[in-house]
Amino acid sequence: VNKPAVLLLDEPLAALDKKLREETQFELMDLQQNLGLTFVVVTHDQEEAMTMADRIAIIDKGEVMQVATPAEVYEAPGSRFVAGFVGNVNMFDGKIAAGEAGSASIDAGNGITIRTENAGNAAAGTSVTFAIRPEKIKVSSTKPAGAVNAIEGEVYDIAYLGDMTVYHVRLDDGQVVRASTMNAARLTEDPLTWNDRAWVSFRPDAGVVLTR
Known part of the structure; x- marks a missing residue:
């Protein structure tokens, strides 16, 4: 019996339906642990990769863009490409207006200033992209008290997915922000609906600043 190292x-799961594919992912993970082998899995299914992998390699046109754990790839992408390729993300282009010790203000144009604690070593005047995941953004009908980052817009689209609701909010400059909210309560008494004015807000440590 062959016992390969890799x-x-x-x-391997491309031909399976969604439910069976999800079940088989965990079976393969258990099998890998029991056999003690290294599995190299080639997949175009991001959810499959995030579920099964200890480390993920993101490849673009034959070039390895980033190798990291699933959490690092998702939460700390090394470039715009990786941020946009893995999962959903909102991106704001702008320039560092001022900052020190990793904290900075980003001038994103059209009167939008984003304050972040994840600017790294980016100096004032540097062109950057601020990337933030939808689940890091809150949507509300009124501006949250004390919010450091809050931008007003209009609810453009809504998708109720059972465990979560996805909102597309069109800002006054035309950019559409995607926000996802977990449906912890069974019913919401006064839910936001299409064409409502709304505020999107997020913490200064919620996003990542990308320089490439």
């Missing part, structure tokens, strides 16, 4: 699995 086992290559090329799209």
Whole structure:
């Protein structure tokens, strides 16, 4: 019986339906742990990669863009490409207006200033992209008291997915922000609906600043 050190699995679950694919992902993870082998899984399914992998390699046109844990790839992407490729993300282009010790203000144009605690070593005047995931953004009908980052817009689209609701909020400059909210309560007494004015807000440590 062959006992290879590395086992290559090329799209092993591609032909399965969603429910069976999810169940088989965990079975493969258990099998890998029991056998003590290294599995190299080739997949175009991001959810599959995030579920099964200890480390993920993001490849673009034959070039390895980033190798990291699933959490690092998602929460700390190394570039715009990786941020946009893995999961959903909102991006604001701008320039560092001022800052020190990792904290900075970003002038995103059209009167939008974003304050962040994750600016790294980016100096004033540097062109950057501020990337933030939808689940890090809150949507409300009124401006949250004490919010450091809050931008007003209009509810453009809503998708109720059972466990969460996804909002698309069109800002006054035309950019659409995607926000996802977990439905912790069974019913909301006064839910936001289409064409409502709304505020999107987020913490200064919620996003990441990208310089490439």
